[in-house]
Amino acid sequence: MHGGRVNSYTKDGKRLKNAPSVTNDTLYDLASNTKMYVVNYAIQYMASHDGLDLDTKLIDIFGREFADSVRYIAYEDGAPAPLLLQRRWKAALTVRDLLRHQGGFPAGPAYHKRYYDQENQEWQTDRENVLYAGAGADEATKKRTLKRIFETPLMYEPGTETLYSDVDYMLLGLVVEKLTGKGLQQYLSEHFWNPMKLRHTTYRPLDHGFKKNDCAATELNGNTRDGAVYFPGVRTETLQGEVHDELSWYCMEGVSGHAGLFSNAGDLAKLAELMLTGKYGNKQYFSPDVIAEFTEDYGTGYGLGWWVQGDHEWDSFFGENAPSSVFGHQGWTGTLTVIDPEHDMVIVYLTNKINTPIENPAADANGFSGSRYVSGRLGFVPRWIYADLLSREK
Numbered sequence: 001m002h003g004g005r006v007n008s009y010t011k012d013g014k015r016l017k018n019a020p021s022v023t024n025d026t027l028y029d030l031a032s033n034t035k036m037y038v039v040n041y042a043i044q045y046m047a048s049h050d051g052l053d054l055d056t057k058l059i060d061i062f063g064r065e066f067a068d069s070v071r072y073i074a075y076e077d078g079a080p081a082p083l084l085l086q087r088r089w090k091a092a093l094t095v096r097d098l099l100r101h102q103g104g105f106p107a108g109p110a111y112h113k114r115y116y117d118q119e120n121q122e123w124q125t126d127r128e129n130v131l132y133a134g135a136g137a138d139e140a141t142k143k144r145t146l147k148r149i150f151e152t153p154l155m156y157e158p159g160t161e162t163l164y165s166d167v168d169y170m171l172l173g174l175v176v177e178k179l180t181g182k183g184l185q186q187y188l189s190e191h192f193w194n195p196m197k198l199r200h201t202t203y204r205p206l207d208h209g210f211k212k213n214d215c216a217a218t219e220l221n222g223n224t225r226d227g228a229v230y231f232p233g234v235r236t237e238t239l240q241g242e243v244h245d246e247l248s249w250y251c252m253e254g255v256s257g258h259a260g261l262f263s264n265a266g267d268l269a270k271l272a273e274l275m276l277t278g279k280y281g282n283k284q285y286f287s288p289d290v291i292a293e294f295t296e297d298y299g300t301g302y303g304l305g306w307w308v309q310g311d312h313e314w315d316s317f318f319g320e321n322a323p324s325s326v327f328g329h330q331g332w333t334g335t336l337t338v339i340d341p342e343h344d345m346v347i348v349y350l351t352n353k354i355n356t357p358i359e360n361p362a363a364d365a366n367g368f369s370g371s372r373y374v375s376g377r378l379g380f381v382p383r384w385i386y387a388d389l390l391s392r393e394k
Helices: 033-049 083-092 093-101 139-151 166-180 184-194 246-252 265-277 288-294 380-394
Strands: 261-263 328-333 335-340 344-349
Touching: 033 093, 033 166, 033 184, 033 261, 033 265, 033 288, 033 335, 083 139, 083 335, 093 139, 093 166, 139 166, 139 246, 166 184, 166 246, 261 265, 265 344, 344 380
Parallel strands: none
Antiparallel strands: 328 335, 335 344
């Protein structure tokens, strides 16, 4: 099923009447669903086939610089620690800590913004960003970003608190690249997309044979939130075929472990199905033990990366009637994955809800009108499906 247009509004918020309609082939910016379909799949594959130890320390992958170059920031929240303790914390940090979002990194340090208050994690400030890497969207900026991640202190001792952070998966994407010697696009293409004949899954689609109208557009005025946000290098044109996420685009060239992947519903249904049996065709991608470990309910709402329903942890996305064994993820642009082993079912729901005007940019820079649409409330789809399932089971 599909509906709507690849771009619904002009930059000033007026309805477009002649934009092409979306089709089953339309690519969507998956936002944080990238974390699962790229990083988790790569790490699950390496754990299944290459013996990757999830308790490997980051310093054993990146070297002592990962811990020794950390700087002190007096975070307003969290449990800031002196430099010596910070080095110990970062030296002990493991791949597993990052997968569980228990690495201690702040949620979004805004390495792309020249002005950002790292102590308060506040973007409306005139303070220089002490972790500024640039907004060049190039290889040089990506290298500086890695250095800034090394310099970033932790808010909590690893393993003591759960704090969802994009930095966790930026790092995990770099872990995959470091361990395999291949970029994420190459590694995932070789091990998943090409063998599974997925023709609509890629980073940077405009560089891989797709045109703008092959992709559902996102924000109308670049990353400006209809004029409420500015930083040097900010994009101002309607985003179509370029990842919306700022850290992914400006700091990681659009190819990151936390965001940047584009795909369509058909390809994602095939990818999501891997989490039911680990198989596609005759190939075993993930071992049953690895699937069980990554989707275990650890009591925090997370398995290893995956959102796990558990005791109704994600009712707003999975629905109140979703079994406790359901797991999945969502993406900020309006994408949702739900995987249900009990019913042998996957749900992939793709929208571009942020391709809408912001109602009051001065009051709420993230107040996209599309978030109030029924279609923008992603949980309505699994709720409807589970209500139908319940009625059939009675």
